[in-house]
Amino acid sequence: MDVLGIDIGGSGIKGAIVDTISGELKSERLRVPTPSPATPQAVAATVAELVEQFDWQGPIGCGFPAVIANGVAKSAANIDASWIGTDVRALLTAAIGSSCVVINDADAAGLAEMRFGSGKDWAGTAIVITVGTGLGSAFFSNGILYPNTELGHLRLKAGPAERYASGAVRKKEGLSWNAWSKRLNRFFALVERLFSPELIIIGGGISRKHEKFFPLLDVQAELRPAQFRNRAGIVGAACLAAASVD
Numbered sequence: 601m602d603v604l605g606i607d608i609g610g611s612g613i614k615g616a617i618v619d620t621i622s623g624e625l626k627s628e629r630l631r632v633p634t635p636s637p638a639t640p641q642a643v644a645a646t647v648a649e650l651v652e653q654f655d656w657q658g659p660i661g662c663g664f665p666a667v668i669a670n671g672v673a674k675s676a677a678n679i680d681a682s683w684i685g686t687d688v689r690a691l692l693t694a695a696i697g698s699s700c701v702v703i704n705d706a707d708a709a710g711l712a713e714m715r716f717g718s719g720k721d722w723a724g725t726a727i728v729i730t731v732g733t734g735l736g737s738a739f740f741s742n743g744i745l746y747p748n749t750e751l752g753h754l755r756l757k758a759g760p761a762e763r764y765a766s767g768a769v770r771k772k773e774g775l776s777w778n779a780w781s782k783r784l785n786r787f788f789a790l791v792e793r794l795f796s797p798e799l800i801i802i803g804g805g806i807s808r809k810h811e812k813f814f815p816l817l818d819v820q821a822e823l824r825p826a827q828f829r830n831r832a833g834i835v836g837a838a839c840l841a842a843a844s845v846d
């Protein structure tokens with residue numbers, strides 16, 4: 601089934617039509633800047649404009665950077681605080697004019713990687729970490745997602761781990777690969793102590809540069825770069841929407 605997948609991020613809102621059987625994109629990937637301030641009304645209007653560019657009437661799946669329970673945002677770490685308590689699903693469905701399902705962005709990326717990408721056919725436990733503005737996480741056991749794990753908010757150095765070891769922090773502080781990897785190692789040590797995952801997949805745009813820092817990482821789990829990189833959120837959100845139509 602073809603579904604329009606959308607990934608709402610802090611700097612851009614991306615979308616593409618996805619073949620949810622193969623995981624392949626069936627259209628080009630379009631990106632529009634996230635409005636600033638990224639209030640619910642402004643983001644909904646921007647998503648509606650993006651959907652119009654695809655001239656799309658079918659199902660839509662959307663990844664969103666917050667804890668999502670029954671379509672409602674329960675947190676707002678890197679987005680406008682006014683999202684907390686907002687029914688994202690209802691808001692987007694009304695703005696677009698057709699039904700839209702919503703999932704945490706990292707969970708969406710994880711679904712794509714486990715179904716079609718680096719975690720395909722992995723039978724044990726696996727954690728997908730998306731590295732970007734924040735640190736997103738998706739937790740799987742035997743291919744089943746345990747949603748909204750938010751491991752980027754584990755405490756590290758007196759604050760959320762993502763404020764210490766995210767991709768944005770690496771850039772902002774001008775950290776060398778070596779210095780940043782040390783921070784990531786601290787984060788993964790915490791994750792491994794708590795969950796002992798057998799596989800860790802690192803996603804986000806930075807997975808393209810995995811040769812630069814994978815050799816510096818010290819983890820017990822098998823370590824793999826994501827295959828879908830920053831398309832994963834689009835593909836996973838589309839798959840969720842396809843499943844809810846079935």
Ligand code: BGC
Nearest residue numbers: 665666667677706734735736
């Ligand atoms: C949010 C998560 C999100 C991650 C990646 C974090 O700040 O709390 O919900 O998955 O950023 O976007």
